[in-house]
Amino acid sequence: MPICKPGDLVRLLAPGARLIGLDFGSKTIGIAISDAALRVAAPVTTIRRKKFSADADELIKIAEGRGVGGFVVGLPLNMDGTEGPRCQSTRDLTEELLKRHDLPTIFQDERMSSQAVERAMIAEDLSRKRRSESIDAAAAAYILQSALDAL
Template identity: 55%
Template sequence: MSSNVVPLETFLDLPDHARLLGLDLGTKTIGLALSDVERQIATPLETIRRVKFGLDAAALIKIAQNHAVAGLIIGLPLNMDGSEGPRVQSTRAFVRNLAPLTPLPVAYWDERMSTMAVTRTLLFADASRAKRAEVVDKMAAAYILQGALDRLMRMEPGDPEHDDAAPDGADAAR
């Protein structure tokens, strides 16, 4: 297990005014979202077209450096019943391979229904199929990151309740 995969509450100790980067890992793309410096609002940033791991990781690390990112929130695609399937294994493998390349702490966040919620919002906004395809990944990343940011805002260091940051411990390395 990588030493930079940490429980979400570890992010409470990050330096002030350091941003977080949210990731929605897909098979063809990686959606990215960036927090503000106060770590209260997640904003869709961009979508990386996946090529191969080395190039994907280099692009991700460069974006993190350019935006002074202090930590990564990675969506963990649990099954609806909370079990782990092939997509979770793929996500964990990506993080295992990324960890040696960056000192940034990584926390998982349960992403169940994030793409569905974003797609529903885009449908409600009457976005065209092409527009939805263009923005859904980075918006899903923002949805994931916002969930983690909201939870962090409710946490206090030393608070015994911070173990329930996400259902089924998806925010911690298990």
């Protein structure tokens, strides 16, 4: 299934299917999941990147275990809205993931997501260690929540 428009995503989902939010970083992948009503996103976990086939297998296992019917992938646009090399890398990883597990997928602008999440964590007085352990999954939840709000 090709990448779809955000407005088509809900129509393509099976009833009760959840969305999984992905934040592809250079060293980790942050993962978040929506509720079945597609209203709330929650962080799930962060996986350390290895080979893509192992990463894809782990993502698919999580998706299948949680009733996921679609992907929301954070797209790291430049501040001016243009796409740089990181966007192309994200698009390539997404295409490879879809070859293994074909689900409706949208890209969501992720500009400033990590910074917004880190500011919130600092405001909650989380230690630097605790922030580094959970920031990627929280950023994935932020990205997914942005998409849910737009839907």
